[in-house]
Amino acid sequence: MIEDVKLDGLLDEARALQPRTLALRRSLHRHPEVGLQLPRTQQAIIDELADLGLEVHKGESVTSVIALLDGARPGPTVLLRGDMDALPLLEDSGLEFASQEQGRMHACGHDTHVAMLAGAARLLAARRERIAGRVAFMFQPGEEGLHGARHMLDEGLLERAAEGAAQVGAAFALHISTQYESGTLNLLAGPTMASGDRIDIEVRGRSGHASAPYRSLDPVPVACEIVQALQLLVTRRVDVFDPAVITIARIAAAYYFAYFLVILPLLGRLERPLPLPESITRPVLHGGGGPLPAGAMGKPMEKA
Numbered sequence: 001m002i003e004d005v006k007l008d009g010l011l012d013e014a015r016a017l018q019p020r021t022l023a024l025r026r027s028l029h030r031h032p033e034v035g036l037q038l039p040r041t042q043q044a045i046i047d048e049l050a051d052l053g054l055e056v057h058k059g060e061s062v063t064s065v066i067a068l069l070d071g072a073r074p075g076p077t078v079l080l081r082g083d084m085d086a087l088p089l090l091e092d093s094g095l096e097f098a099s100q101e102q103g104r105m106h107a108c109g110h111d112t113h114v115a116m117l118a119g120a121a122r123l124l125a126a127r128r129e130r131i132a133g134r135v136a137f138m139f140q141p142g143e144e145g146l147h148g149a150r151h152m153l154d155e156g157l158l159e160r161a162a163e164g165a166a167q168v169g170a171a172f173a174l175h176i177s178t179q180y181e182s183g184t185l186n187l188l189a190g191p192t193m194a195s196g197d198r199i200d201i202e203v204r205g206r207s208g209h210a211s212a213p214y215r216s217l218d219p220v221p222v223a224c225e226i227v228q229a230l231q232l233l234v235t236r237r238v239d240v241f242d243p244a245v246i247t248i249a250r251i252a253a254a255y256y257f258a259y260f261l262v263i264l265p266l267l268g269r270l271e272r273p274l275p276l277p278e279s280i281t282r283p284v285l286h287g288g289g290g291p292l293p294a295g296a297m298g299k300p301m302e303k304a
């Protein structure tokens with residue numbers, strides 16, 4: 001549990017601010033937005049920061065927000081980052097503040113991150129006189145696989161953060177987790193979060209009647225074998241000391257009653273922590289281990 005040892009009252013101030021932080025989080029939770037364009041969330045952030053005297057910049061191609069707080073004295077520039085986007089999921093929590101947007105949910109907690117970062121801005125703005133340097137608050141859309149940070153960097157995030165001040169010397173981000181007790185901080189030396197790759201596999205067969213599968217090429221058993229083999233790949237091709245995960249998150253076969261169709265997409269994710277050398281898992285997944293012998297893949301199937 002965090003103790004207010006040398007924080008000089010900051011923790012008490014944060015606790016006093018909690019009702020406001022909670023209210024902001026819940027209002028964001030009611031209205032989740034997905035992707036890089038989150039106009040409502042962006043406006044909520046701008047409104048929340050409005051009375052703090054910060055220099056606020058909106059993103060141009062994406063709905064990001066950068067807010068700058070200059071301390072009373074010169075010093076380093078530190079960046080604090082929170083992500084903003086929700087997920088395309090149906091919320092079935094029954095909570096009083098559950099999502100009111102069909103098919104969208106703040107299931108990853110980024111509503112909480114926004115509220116926490118806005119709360120940090122409020123706490124630090126009140127201590128401006130005691131800050132040497134600048135704090136840049138980075139509100140990032142499109143974290144869920146859409147490279148929101150890359151868009152912000154391309155738009156000059158770091159240049160903006162350092163305009164008239166020192167270069168950004170440090171950046172901090174965090175992610176909430178329900179695995180740990182509320183009020184605790186969990187730290188790890190080295191990489192903590194995973195870096196993901198998306199994999200798409202398409203199995204093509206030849207359509208036929210379900211009563212006579214021997215006359216067709218059924219892609220379903222093949223796909224099942226691929227899923228099993230991918231699990232084996234983790235234990236037999238990746239170093240046992242390098243954590244890696246492959247999840248096949250979606251598998252779908254099209255069919256019409258007794259018939260089955262031929263294309264079976266598998267969608268998956270390969271997760272591994274940063275910054276392991278590139279040689280470890282990506283090349284393995286993307287065809288590492290050298291080319292297969294001629295004919296090993298068989299002849300391409302004719303299209304149905």
Ligand SMILES: [Zn+2]
Nearest residue numbers: 108109110175
């Ligand atoms: Zn997240």
